Structures are given as structure tokens and as C-alpha cells.
Amino acid sequence: MSSTRYKIHGMDCADEVAVLAREVAPLVGGREHLRFDVLSGRMEVAVPVEGELDEAIRRAVAATGMTAQPWEEFCTSGVCAVEESFWRRKGRLVLVFASGGLLLLGFLLHGLFEGFRTALTSEGATPLPVALVYLASVVTGGWYIFPKALFAARRLRPDMNLLMTVAVIGAIFLGAWLEASAVTFLFALSLLLESWSVSRARRAVEALMSLAPPMARILHEEGDTEMVPAEAAVPGMKMIVRPGEKIPLDGVVTGGRSSVNQAPITGESLPVDVEKGGEVYAGTINGEGVLEIRVTHTAGDTTLARMIRLIEESRSHRAPSEQWVDRFARVYTPAMMFLAFAVAVIPPLLAGGGWERWIYEGLVILVIACPCALVISTPVSVVAGLASAARNGVLIKGGAYLEAPAHLRVAAFDKTGTLTEGRPRVKSLVPLNDHTEEELLAIAAAMERDSTHPLALAICEEAERRGLEVPPAEEHTA
Template structure:
């Protein structure tokens, strides 16, 4: 099961069996069909037989079992599609080789009515048509058998109709292009499946379980039960959600919560699976089993969000439900009614019915949307915007609300020194030299920010001696023969060295959303260094441009602290801000926005954003700095890390929608004209084929205008 079309077929086939289509749920990513508790009791055998009657197959679901059948089907689909395309190319090559000149060869684009097509060329096109129709014909057969015409049956009828009048090239290309679209759809679903599997690699497969005698042993994560104790050495990933019972360290929680700087953890602190321990060693009591961890919930939320979106049907499929049976019945009536009722010539009306079938071949209609989308996708890629398929290229034009993650999206995602406040007669250079000396051997992001700033200011310093890390508070060391300390404002209070001047300066900086590092010695506080994740300089202008592009509500969703988030939101012009959010909180906020605005976009860059990206109407990932999971889960990736591409993407989507509407109206208009001419006896096979090819060429030319939409 790869697409919404198959979901629709299964709903129609099994809805009555289980008491209604609402009792069926589908997880396209994992190829699962689920029955609701309210469904009628039906045996597995009855369900598998009903599925088999659609041309598909089913087996009872087993957790953890790899679906080899799906993988084999996809591989075969790719092989048959590639072979079909190869035979189309061989047929073209044979035709051009046997043609007297290039102009004669170009007749291939119109018709072979004026001359007999060489047998080798026919053989190549027949092979291409058969190979391309390998998987389509099965679904078409069951659609005809069950009297439920669909796009598959229409494609097969179009191929047979083209072959019946000798248009072998058209039969081959229609078959190949439709097979290619099915293969690409299956490939995109496969990539999404692999993205979810990659999330599992965030947590280690084994954990160091602490034994009662104080020793530890490495065991599989799945074997560790809630209440058990395990050890997390410095630099390693935490395997399970838990509570720290011993030790202190700074933990990088960005993969789960999105916080821009590591969070100090000590006894009693909560930690999450998939986060990265800093320098210290932690002893943790597991509070959840591996299948209930925050990371496991993220994976489930991504799956569920995709599953909720999967059943949406494309317009072409809905149109084909009416168009296909109407055209087929109409062609049959054109063939039999006039000879039977009015004494018309059978040969004459057979010819007219074939003309009707040829003009009904939805080449221009089918091509109109894909070519527009391909051109639009190409223009997007050249503009640094990776849009993952045509299903998402038009969505930005419908967005009414846009949720933005803070870190890495509105801000740069990297802490930097933004202010230095010397106190008690010290200079800025002295303060930075002491701080850099104390932090010289630390890998903490805040420490690296201080060192980088000191180097940019060309301040000379040597690493401090006798450096001692004060777990969860700061550090001390000897610099130029004197002992200095560095820590948070809370540590200053602990040392009883706080003064009204220090309090006022620290509170002012923290109220502005900055992290404060304080440097001092045994006598007094030397000064304060403010570190913050700086706002992208273009962020304010981009938010204003988003509003002009039609976004009614711009919302910030972040795992960072509320003070920092609100300060940034005020400066940038964000309409609404929600801070201190876990991944499930972000999904909840997206659900709330969807209920109000229907079409909601989400922009993020971390693993913690993946569920919200999947749940939103459109997920947009920061491609240059984003995590693999966010990029794979999102529908769009900004590969150049340029947030200004967001307003461009919305305008580009509007242009694409306009071209698609033009092409669709034109394609259907040409068919309507030839339907009338066919009944009037004024249409010929040559004219029908020329009109179909001409319409196809015109919609392609119109669509290619989108290639210039790069700015």
C-alpha cells in the first residue's frame, strides 16, 4: 500500500464488511490497515479475501516483522518501469534510424497514418506498453470486475484504444509515464519509512545497568524495566527516560526539546532518551520502558500524523471516477446505437467511437498537472527550496497560519556573547581574558562562545591552572597566580557575594532573554558576560513579508524558556508565542491551529520538531542546519538555510496553481470541442490525434514558464 488511491479502493471494498468506512484506519508509511473497536467482528480470512478481490494482498500484522512482500513489489515496479522506458527509447531510436530525414522522423509526434510503421518499432512500443502496464492492468482488471472504474482502468483503456488505431508510440508513452508516477509514489513512501526508522538510532541499543554491588553490566535497552538504575558516562546518549539519582552534568536536550543550550542536570532532574550527556557521569533511575519513552512517542506521532494525512484523494482520481465510466459508456453507445436504431454503417460508427476513445485519452489532462509541477519543482530547487513532490507544491498558497520553531529558524541556533558588563574597576578585556582562561578546556557551547568572542577581540589568554568543576554551579581555577571563579547568578548568591549592582545587571539581562555568566574572585564580582542565541537579522522583515503574502497568523513554538521566547517574539513581530514545549505540546498547538485555520505550516530544524512537521498541513525543515529526521519528515526543506525563501515559496505556489488551472481548463476544453465534432461526423483520427498532441505540447510550453520563477 503506497498511495491514497489504494486506500480509497480498500475503503470501498471493505467498508460494508466492517460496518462502514469510518471503522477503517490506514498507516500508509507502514503498510497497515487497522479496524476500529466499533467495527463488526470479521475473521482474518474474510478480510484477506476481500483485499485479494481488489488485486492487493494482506497478511495479519506482526509488530517488528519486515514486510518483504512490499519491498519486493517496489523493486519489481522499478525494474518494469525502467524497462518500459528503455523500450520507448529503443522504439524512437529505430524510427529515427529508419527515417529518410529528421522531418520525416518528427512524424512520430503526430501519426503513422500515412505510412506503415516498421515491425521492429512496433515490437519495441508493444514491449514498452506491456511492461509499463504490468502492475496497472491487475488493478484495472479488478476495477472492471467489481464495476468500480478508476484511473487504472482509464489508463488501460487509453492504451488499448491507442494501440487499436495503430498509435503504438502513444500507447507506449502513456503506459510508461503512468507506471513511472506509481513508482515515484512508492519510492517517496519508502523514504518516509526509512526516516522514521532512522529516529530509532538516536537512542543507543544497550545501556549500562547498575547492579546492587555497585558494578555495572551492559544489557539491551529493551531488558531494562522502570525502576532499574543505569549509568550514563560523559559524552554518551541517554538510552531511556529517567530521573537523575546521582551526579551532575550539562545535558544537550536539543534533539528532544529543542532548547538552544545544554541544561544542567543534578539529583532529581528529569532526563530524556536520545539526549546527549555532557562532561559528567550520571546515575539515572529509569522511569519508563523503552516503548514509552519520549523518543518512542515522537516516532509514533510522526507515523500517526502521516497516517491521518494519507487518505486524502487527488482531484484527478475523483474526476476519473465520473469521467472514466462516462467516456467508456459513451464510446460504446456511439458504436452500437446509430447502426442498430438508425441504420448507420458499423464501420463508420466504429471509426467514430475510436475517435472518441482517442480524444478521451487523458494525455493532455494527465500531463497538464505533472509538467506544471515538475517545472515548479525545478524552479524551487534552483531557488534553494526542496519540495518533496507535487502533492506539496501548491499547499503554501493555501496556508493561513505558520508556526515557527525558534532555535535555528528565527535565531541562528548558536550561542554568542552579546554583552560584557565589567564591574568593580575591571575592564572588558580583563573580564574576557579571565573567563576564556577558565573555559579554555571546556566543550560546553557557552564556553566555546566566550572563547570565540575573546579570540575575535584578539585578547591573549593562557588556560587557567588547577581548574575545578563545581557540579551544576560553575568552575574555579588559577589565572596569573590568582584564583577566579565563573558561574551563574545563582552561584553568586551561594557565595554570598551578591550586591545590588550585580542583581540589577543580571536581572536586566535575564529579563531580555540572555544567559548570564558571572566572573569573580575571593574579593568581589569582576563582571557579567551575557550569552544568547542571536536573532537572524532578516527575521523581522521576513515575518512582515509573510503577513503581506497572506499568512494571517505567525506563531512561535519553542522548547526554550518563556522569557527568552517572548523577548525574541516582541523584537521580530511574532503574533503568538508558546514556550517550554515538549514535542507532544507542539503537536497539540498545531492541532489547535489546524482547527482554527485549516491550512497550517510548521517550520523547524530538530528531531523534536518532526512530529509537528508531520502533523501540520505542510512541514518545512531548515535543510542546511536541520536534523536528518526533520528534513526527511518535512514536505519542504530550505536547503540554503534562507528563511526569506518562505514568502517566495508562498508566491511561487500561487503562480503554480494558476498555471495548473489554465492547463486543466484548456485540456478539458479541447476534449469538449472534439466530442461535439465527433458526433457531427467532422472529426477524424488524424485530427483527434493532432489535437491531443497539440494540446499536450501547449500545456507543456505553458508549464515551462514556471522555470523562470526564481526570485
């Protein structure tokens, strides 16, 4: 079945995925027809989309405060970043810094006008110029928050954005401009940090794609070669890989012998000898020989590309802690809004208290009860863990698998390249027949000088470390 993919600008966490699913699912026949990839900011609709349905989907996404556009895929593997404007890439950062700067400016102006003690406690009326500066701080900090809050209010689904917006509006109504500006800035900063964490994970996945070269040297039947984009190669074509070059596509060796460093793909630390009939993978590094390789998979179906897709799909395997936090937030947020409303209304009605004081107390409850730290901390920690693991060569399929090792009792590891570096070193020398260690090492280094074998390299490195003069070797065989 054909599918349509959209780039969703502003989708950085599971909360936004849930909002999108609720709005778009009825248009496409159910949640089972939607797939989301937070790392790439992608939504996939697994039904034919054209004409009116496409417009309806875009309108539904726009109503949530996010924007959808057709996925511009420059790589067949689906992980290449689309070109975006400066505002899309840095807009959130600019607004958060502007909000913080205006908050500081407003505080300094208030302090100069009426004293810093008054500015800190918000006693008395705030001068109009100071209020305008604080208002600008609120607007810039809440630029991405308020549209989502409005959407939540219209759908009667209170969330963190609505909670904070009500608190900010209430603080402004009471004249607490510093509090309104500070709450908006801190909440916008927390969302920026979450967005950064997701961006780091995206960059880690994109870095994996750079393992495979973008061009392949195709061998034609006439015997000449031509450099073509790797995605243009199809199974059955033959390519030539020279010594030291990266292999652009998966294939089978049809000519030549060499050793291939497969560590980026298989984790094997030592080079693997390959000859006719041997399999090679995109992203691995050819050694000392020239290889003729028959392509077996397209660029979008290589082992490397499939690994990257697993990472892209990792956010669908959500950790148990993430699922619990989401369930908690769905109940907790409406409950806190009801409690704040009760505190603001019941005491004045029953006990005759002052409305202004109790409204302020209700707003305080809204601010301190916001679960943003709890809700944000879990997905940020999971995504940061996935990204850190990917940068260090460990591919984890999702948060559920990231938490699973906490329950392990026994772990089995492959030693070479996992618990060890995979780089042999000379540990000790045992000379015989009255030879010294230096003599033995110099003779061994002379014989291994022209070899690229890992053990030969270790012997030569030890001789160099000791500063030995290695004599030239003559008439020796390997």
C-alpha cells in the same frame, strides 16, 4: 481488544486505501475496525483475526492487486522497516526504467526501418519487431497498473488505472503503438514518483527512530553493569549513561548531575541541567556528567516513540484539498469514460462517420482527460511537505494541519532555537579602565577555557577567531 497488523505491499496513496477499505471492511464488521498507515504500508484490523478470516483478508487484498503479509515488527515502536527482497524494494523502479528504455528502443528501430517521421506520426503499419518491442514496453510499464484496472472493471468502479488501460488497449487496437507505449510509461513514471515521495516520508520517520540508541547499560543491584537491548528494559530498572552518550529510554535521574541536550525532543536549544529527581527523555544527549537513571517507560512508550506514532498516523488527517480531489475524481473519471464512449459511438451511428476515426477520437479523450496529474499531485505535495518538515525537526500530524497555517493571521514563536540558532556569539566588547578589547577577551577566554557553558564557548570561539594568545588562568573560581 486485540488487533492484527498486515504489511500491505503496493499501498502508497489514499486511492489504494479506499479500495482496500471497500474490500476488507465487510469481512471485519465495518470500516471502523480498520486503520491504515500509508507511510509504513500498514493495515491494522481491530478485531481478533485467525484461521479462515486471516485467509479471507489476504485473498481480498490480493484481489485488489496488492499483497498482505503479517507485520514483522522488529522494534516495539512499530516503525522499524521490515526486511524486503530486492524486487519488492526496487521492482517498480526497474520496470519503469525498462519500459522507458524499450519505448526509446522501439522508436529508434521504427525510425531505422521506415524513417523517424513515420515513426513519430505512426503512419502505416508498424513492423512486427518494432510492435513487439513496444508491446514489451507496455507490459513492463503496466505491470502494477493492469491488475488494478482489472479489479476496477470487475467491481464496476472505474478509476484512473482502468481509464489508462482502456486507452492503451484502444491505441494498440488502432495500431498506434508509440502512443500506447508512451502513455503507459508516463503513467507508470507518475506512480513511481508518488511511491518515491512516500518512501522519502517513511525514511524521514525511520530517521527519527535512530535518535534513541538500541542498547542500554543496565545497572544491577550487585553494582555491575550489562549492555542489553533497549526494548528488553522494563520500568523500574536502573541504567547508567556516560558523558556524551545518548539516553536510550525515558526515566528519572536517581544519581549524578549533568546537562542534557534535549533539542531533538523538546526543541530547547540550550542544554538543560538535570540532577536527582529530574526527568530525561530517550534520544537526548548527556553532557559532561555520569547519570544514574530509573527507567519509567518501555521503548515502545517513550516520548520519542509516541511522537513517531503521531507522524505514522498523520495520513489519517487528510487535507481538505485531498478530500476534494478524491470526490472530484470519483465523479470525473466515470464521466470522461462515458463521454469517450459517446464520441466513439454516436457520430458513426447518427452521421455515418468512419468507425476507426471516431474510436480514435474517443481514445484521445480518454488519454487527455485522465486526472492522474491532479489526483496524484495533491497527496504527493502533502506527503513531501510532511517529510520535509520532519527532516527539519518540525512534526506535523497530517495534511489538514499542514494547510491550516494558510489561514493564520497571527503567529507566536519561541525565539531561542526557532527564530535564532540558539548558539550565542560575542557581539561587542566594552573594555573599561583603559584596557583594550583584545586584553579583555583574552582574560575572559582564559577563565572560560575549561567550561562547557554555551556562553563560555562563545567567548572562547571569539578569541580563537581573532587569533588571540590566551594565557593560562590560575587560582580562579567559577
